[in-house]
Amino acid sequence: MGNVLFSILWLLILIFIGFWVASFAAGLYILIIPFTVCIEPLTGLTDFLLxxxxxxxxCAQAMMEGKGFN
Structure with missing residues (x-):
């Protein structure tokens, strides 16, 4: 296992940032994905949202490995 301090920091990032950002992006993704059939340039946006x-x-993988912020 890597550095325990980095694991704790990644856990905090996961809880306070990761879940919130991902849930907001998931809502936008669900709203935009049907329009990619008609508007082809939206495919880049949906790939980014994914x-x-x-x-x-x-975040969870970095937490388990104890990775730094490199």
């Missing part, structure tokens, strides 16, 4: 939705997974 990566933001996966931010809590990144």
């Amino acid at each position: 990566s933001v939705i996966q931010f809590p997974r990144y």
Whole structure:
């Protein structure tokens, strides 16, 4: 296991930032995804929102590995 201090910081980021940002992005994603059929340039936006939705997974993985902020 990596540094315990970084694991605690990643846990705090996950709880106070990660879940909130991902849930907001998920709402936008759900609203915009049907329009990508008609408006092709929205595909880039939905791809970005999907990566933001996966931010809590990144936080949890960094927390388990004790990664720094590099």
